[in-house]
Amino acid sequence: MGEFRMPSLGADMEAGRLVEWLVKPGDRCRRGDIVATVETQKGLFEVEIFEDGIIGEALVQAGQRVPVGTVLAMINPEGAAAAAEKAGTVPPPVTVKAEPEQLKPAEVPSERPPVRAERLACSPSARRLAAELGVNVEDVRGTGPHGAIQRIDIEQAAQKAASSAEAAAASRPLPAAAGTLQQGMRQAIAAAMSRSNREIPHYYLEMEIDMSRPLHWLEGENLKRPIRERLLPAVLLLKGVAKALRDVPELNGYWLDERLQVKQELHIGFAVALRGGGLITPAIHHVDKLGLTELMKAMGDLVERTRAGRLRSSEMTDTTITVTNLGDLGVRAVYGVIYPPQVALVAFGRIMERPWAEGGMLGVRRTVTVTLAADHRATDGHRGSQFLEALNRHLQLPEEL
Amino acid sequence: MSEQATNSTTYREAVKMAIREALIRDERVFLMGEDVGYYGGCYAVSKGLLAEFGPERIRDTPLSESAFVGAGIGAALGGMRPIVEVMTVNFSLLALDQIMNNAATIQHMSGGQFNVPLVIRMATGAGKQLAAQHAHSLEGWYAHIPGLRVLSPATLEDARGMLWSALQDPDPVIIFENNTLYNLEGALAADAGAVDIDSAMVRRPGTDITIITYSASLYKCLDAAAALAKEGIEAEVIDLRTLRPLDDATYLASIARTHRALIVDEGWRSGSISAEISARIMEQAFYELDIPVARICSAEVPMPYARHMEEAALPQVDAIVATVKRMVGHG
Numbered sequence: 218m219g220e221f222r223m224p225s226l227g228a229d230m231e232a233g234r235l236v237e238w239l240v241k242p243g244d245r246c247r248r249g250d251i252v253a254t255v256e257t258q259k260g261l262f263e264v265e266i267f268e269d270g271i272i273g274e275a276l277v278q279a280g281q282r283v284p285v286g287t288v289l290a291m292i293n294p295e296g297a298a299a300a301a302e303k304a305g306t307v308p309p310p311v312t313v314k315a316e317p318e319q320l321k322p323a324e325v326p327s328e329r330p331p332v333r334a335e336r337l338a339c340s341p342s343a344r345r346l347a348a349e350l351g352v353n354v355e356d357v358r359g360t361g362p363h364g365a366i367q368r369i370d371i372e373q374a375a376q377k378a379a380s381s382a383e384a385a386a387a388s389r390p391l392p393a394a395a396g397t398l399q400q401g402m403r404q405a406i407a408a409a410m411s412r413s414n415r416e417i418p419h420y421y422l423e424m425e426i427d428m429s430r431p432l433h434w435l436e437g438e439n440l441k442r443p444i445r446e447r448l449l450p451a452v453l454l455l456k457g458v459a460k461a462l463r464d465v466p467e468l469n470g471y472w473l474d475e476r477l478q479v480k481q482e483l484h485i486g487f488a489v490a491l492r493g494g495g496l497i498t499p500a501i502h503h504v505d506k507l508g509l510t511e512l513m514k515a516m517g518d519l520v521e522r523t524r525a526g527r528l529r530s531s532e533m534t535d536t537t538i539t540v541t542n543l544g545d546l547g548v549r550a551v552y553g554v555i556y557p558p559q560v561a562l563v564a565f566g567r568i569m570e571r572p573w574a575e576g577g578m579l580g581v582r583r584t585v586t587v588t589l590a591a592d593h594r595a596t597d598g599h600r601g602s603q604f605l606e607a608l609n610r611h612l613q614l615p616e617e618l
Numbered sequence: 619m620s621e622q623a624t625n626s627t628t629y630r631e632a633v634k635m636a637i638r639e640a641l642i643r644d645e646r647v648f649l650m651g652e653d654v655g656y657y658g659g660c661y662a663v664s665k666g667l668l669a670e671f672g673p674e675r676i677r678d679t680p681l682s683e684s685a686f687v688g689a690g691i692g693a694a695l696g697g698m699r700p701i702v703e704v705m706t707v708n709f710s711l712l713a714l715d716q717i718m719n720n721a722a723t724i725q726h727m728s729g730g731q732f733n734v735p736l737v738i739r740m741a742t743g744a745g746k747q748l749a750a751q752h753a754h755s756l757e758g759w760y761a762h763i764p765g766l767r768v769l770s771p772a773t774l775e776d777a778r779g780m781l782w783s784a785l786q787d788p789d790p791v792i793i794f795e796n797n798t799l800y801n802l803e804g805a806l807a808a809d810a811g812a813v814d815i816d817s818a819m820v821r822r823p824g825t826d827i828t829i830i831t832y833s834a835s836l837y838k839c840l841d842a843a844a845a846l847a848k849e850g851i852e853a854e855v856i857d858l859r860t861l862r863p864l865d866d867a868t869y870l871a872s873i874a875r876t877h878r879a880l881i882v883d884e885g886w887r888s889g890s891i892s893a894e895i896s897a898r899i900m901e902q903a904f905y906e907l908d909i910p911v912a913r914i915c916s917a918e919v920p921m922p923y924a925r926h927m928e929e930a931a932l933p934q935v936d937a938i939v940a941t942v943k944r945m946v947g948h949g
Contacts, residue, residue: 340877342905342906342907342908367909
């Protein structure tokens with residue numbers, strides 16, 4: 218009997234969240250099939266299986282975050298599994314079995330590196346429960362011995378969060394498991410997008426940008442950085458947008474009272490997809506004033522807090538322009554719908570290798586398709602083109618970003 | 619359908635029944651030890667067997683544990699199925715050389731040529747004011763030794779059924795009979811027979827905490843669980859039954875449900891079987907734990923003679939109740 222484990226998707230990965238099972242117990246799998254999606258700090262990954270067999274009972278449920286190496290499901294050999302299936306049996310529960318080997322000391326599934334001077338006293342079981350229920354243990358007050366956080370504290374915190382989230386659902390959509398909340402968010406998105414399409418005369422401009430130079434620089438830069446401070450390409454794109462907006466400020470603002478109000482502050486809304494469906498675009502404040510390292514941190518923090526449902530209200534209300542990046546999902550180009558009263562949305566597709574002609578030569582370059590959706594009431598295509606051109610120019614000088 | 623037929627009996631009688639059955643069923647079986655014959659056994663377990671089976675099969679030995687345990691090993695190597703009785707675990711240390719350096723290791727040292735199908739029974743435990751000469755609980759030491767199987771029957775069924783299973787084992791088995799249990803009375807099925815000697819058993823199901831114990835402490839834990847139930851705490855009580863090899867799966871599965879574990883062990887705390895179990899829980903069920911594993915063991919002193927001091931040195935119901943309440947958050 219084989220074991221399907223949480224894979225290591227890079228040397229710096231300690232744990233991953235099983236986002237979705239794409240197979241169910243009893244399904245027959247071939248080596249190379251994609252059986253689950255796993256989310257790490259770097260994004261969402263499709264995970265392949267490395268042996269033929271029949272998927273056994275899921276030992277880790279969707280939504281759980283577990284250390285690398287944790288058995289996610291057993292893989293039964295074809296013949297034996299068929300017999301077991303017929304008898305209605307599943308492999309014995311493995312929660313108690315074979316854990317010592319898979320849990321190397323360094324792989325304690327803490328959500329983030331401890332920052333407080335005193336180590337948080339939280340029972341292992343409570344910590345795991347917190348991960349399952351999406352509770353941040355650092356926000357929980359322990360009632361156990363020496364103030365330790367125990368299962369009961371996590372359960373109560375989760376209950377509290379669920380009831381307050383439900384109360385907030387009407388005004389502001391935050392992620393939660395409750396179906397009503399999902400519906401609330403869907404309705405909010407529906408209202409905003411309908412209004413956008415009804416009121417905003419969109420125009421779209423598209424440009425393919427050669428990313429060889431910025432990515433080459435990024436790779437060199439990352440080599441010099443400690444793992445935790447390494448940069449993702451998205452940071453370059455975001456920072457590039459911020460710089461380009463300084464050149465073409467008319468895209469950063471609101472259309473209110475029949476006129477364009479350009480905003481000095483640059484709060485870029487960053488679209489974050491929620492598991493379970495839905496979308497939130499919280500703002501990263503003052504992107505123009507953040508260095509790349511700070512921006513990377515801010516972005517990671519924002520994504521994490523968005524998914525944990527711990528956003529600050531300012532982040533939800535003062536966005537001046539939105540950036541969306543669907544590259545993770547393999548999309549080549551995105552034609553966005555502007556979030557009113559904003560006047561522009563910048564969208565990136567996947568960075569991928571493509572044939573690239575330059576100077577009479579054909580080569581292979583890593584490129585990204587950037588799309589600007591802008592409000593024709595506020596700006597014209599000419600200004601929009603200048604924005605994309607500026608974006609390209611800034612991206613080609615990554616060391617100055 | 620009538621109720622299953624049972625007889626009222628004692629732990630002592632159950633052990634005797636087991637020995638009688640073995641003597642009758644297998645002519646290679648014989649009993650040997652100090653005072654097992656004419657005196658009828660120090661705890662009267664073998665009373666009457668000499669008259670029934672004769673001096674060839676119920677053999678009194680000189681007061682030399684090393685000699686008669688060694689003789690038992692020789693007999694086992696020679697094809698017999700000896701049951702050797704050692705009066706108390708304290709005295710067994712005189713035979714430790716034979717038990718560990720010979721019985722437990724000959725199979726290994728002979729390259730698998732010789733097994734030692736020997737069963738050693740011995741009394742263990744405190745509670746009868748037998749003091750530091752007789753009353754220690756050293757079964758944890760024996761559970762340290764590869765090559766031995768170590769059993770600790772706590773119930774009439776196990777006292778009746780473990781011996782025959784032990785005799786079927788091709789390798790040496792030690793059965794520890796807690797001397798406070800010999801007078802334990804209860805109903806035993808008329809057809810009671812051999813029992814498995816591999817697995818631990820849940821003696822009382824519960825949801826709030828797992829209490830792991832064995833031998834005479836089982837009854838203290840069950841009493842404590844009954845008292846706790848009145849306060850709304852449901853303790854699951856597990857009787858280990860076999861101390862080597864330990865049945866990890868049973869208690870780990872229980873902890874996966876209760877997320878709390880308390881081990882009650884009459885041995886001294888340092889280096890005890892409870893320490894081993896605690897380590898295994900940490901290794902294999904760390905992420906199930908909601909509170910550190912707790913242990914209640916004997917005080918680390920030679921067992922006192924005075925009754926009140928002996929009681930103070932041993933795990934007691936009150937301590938178990940108080941510890942569980944503290945662990946479950948009611949205390």
